[in-house]
Amino acid sequence: MNIPYNKPYISGNELAYIEAAIREGAISGDGSFTHKCQQLLQQRYGFKKCLLTTSCTDALELAALLLGVGPGDEVIVPSYTFVSSANAFILRGATVLFADSSAESPNVDAESIRSLITPNTKVIVVVHYAGIPCDMVAINDIAREYGIYVVEDAAHALDAYYKGTPTGALGTLAAFSFHATKNVIAGEGGMLVINDEQFAARAEVLREKGTNRAAFLRGEIDRYEWVDKGSSFSPSELNAAFLFAQLEQLDHIQKRRLHLWNRYYQGLRMLELGKMAQLPLVHDYETHSAHVFYLVCANADERIALIDHLKSNGIQAVFHYLSLHQSPYYLQQHAPVKLPYTQHYAHCLVRLPLYFELTDEQLDYVVGKVLEFYA
Ligand SMILES: *Cc1c(COP(=O)(O)O)cnc(C)c1O
Numbered sequence: 391m392n393i394p395y396n397k398p399y400i401s402g403n404e405l406a407y408i409e410a411a412i413r414e415g416a417i418s419g420d421g422s423f424t425h426k427c428q429q430l431l432q433q434r435y436g437f438k439k440c441l442l443t444t445s446c447t448d449a450l451e452l453a454a455l456l457l458g459v460g461p462g463d464e465v466i467v468p469s470y471t472f473v474s475s476a477n478a479f480i481l482r483g484a485t486v487l488f489a490d491s492s493a494e495s496p497n498v499d500a501e502s503i504r505s506l507i508t509p510n511t512k513v514i515v516v517v518h519y520a521g522i523p524c525d526m527v528a529i530n531d532i533a534r535e536y537g538i539y540v541v542e543d544a545a546h547a548l549d550a551y552y553k554g555t556p557t558g559a560l561g562t563l564a565a566f567s568f569h570a571t572k573n574v575i576a577g578e579g580g581m582l583v584i585n586d587e588q589f590a591a592r593a594e595v596l597r598e599k600g601t602n603r604a605a606f607l608r609g610e611i612d613r614y615e616w617v618d619k620g621s622s623f624s625p626s627e628l629n630a631a632f633l634f635a636q637l638e639q640l641d642h643i644q645k646r647r648l649h650l651w652n653r654y655y656q657g658l659r660m661l662e663l664g665k666m667a668q669l670p671l672v673h674d675y676e677t678h679s680a681h682v683f684y685l686v687c688a689n690a691d692e693r694i695a696l697i698d699h700l701k702s703n704g705i706q707a708v709f710h711y712l713s714l715h716q717s718p719y720y721l722q723q724h725a726p727v728k729l730p731y732t733q734h735y736a737h738c739l740v741r742l743p744l745y746f747e748l749t750d751e752q753l754d755y756v757v758g759k760v761l762e763f764y765a
Pocket residue numbers: 444445446447448471472474475517543545546566567568569578579580
């Protein structure tokens with residue numbers, strides 16, 4: 391048996407669409423495939439405005455620019471996340487304060503966010519870990535009370551819903567990823583969702599090197615000029631063509647991933663009932679994207695032993711994330727802070743293999759080896 395942690399899924403039309411883009415002679419940014427992807431996602435989720443970007447990292451950087459984040463501003467970010475959720479704001483000279491996860495899940499704890507608010511807080515970043523939505527009623531209440539923007543790092547969370555609203559429509563802005571390790575992929579790619587109308591026009595300009603080229607391409611003006619600051623955030627049409635082939639298969643991809651996720655859950659439920667390991671928590675008012683299936687071991691040694699046991703049986707299980715508040719970069723510049731739940735997940739959480747082509751038999755084999763470890 392050799393079961394990797396992840397394997398990119400190719401849905402079938404990627405090469406044909408890339409060839410079509412080449413034949414059209416339009417392979418730079420903002421061509422027909424970019425617009426098709428954006429329209430598909432706007433229609434499917436009711437997002438006000440979608441802009442494809444070269445990555446989720448870039449979408450977060452565009453968000454930080456758009457919100458005017460700068461020196462003196464404070465941004466609250468969960469510690470249990472990928473570096474990009476914090477870097478986007480560090481690059482603008484802001485101070486990042488790390489919030490803790492909650493006892494029940496790796497998602498950020500609303501009360502931990504509240505404890506970090508100061509008059510300088512400008513943005514709260516949330517990460518829907520494993521594609522399970524954060525506690526958005528509580529978090530948006532805090533944001534409203536203090537007049538703070540909310541940015542969703544929705545890299546894991548395409549096609550999840552919280553109380554009927556899709557993830558990506560829950561904050562001021564949201565960033566998605568189409569990196570090869572995500573559910574729907576473009577190789578490298580991302581998207582910014584703009585939910586607050588006041589940022590829609592300027593987002594187009596900052597994304598197009600500070601020019602009004604987007605309005606020019608729509609025929610609204612007769613030449614395009616330098617009108618603001620900006621940078622280059624549009625992906626090539628070659629990537630957008632690849633992505634469109636994937637988005638057309640979104641239901642198909644999600645159906646399979648949810649099936650696999652549910653099969654893991656059923657197969658491993660006895661570990662949670664026996665209080666041996668913690669499984670993902672999905673409340674009845676929300677759905678998730680089946681991006682990650684994880685279990686949380688009792689302690690760090692048990693996790694190492696479980697990963698080794700799986701490895702010796704040809705199964706690649708991984709842990710993510712290391713906590714950012716314990717990273718060398720952060721500790722060089724700040725006094726250590728204590729975030730016990732973040733540490734707990736950083737030391738004890740294991741992600742099991744989950745990808746479209748994983749078969750039921752392979753999954754059952756993984757479940758069997760996990761149960762064997764705990765027996
Ligand atoms: C993958 C990921 C990113 C980065 O996405 P890219 O598209 O590779 O830039 C950011 N945040 C989270 C939570 C991620 O999982």
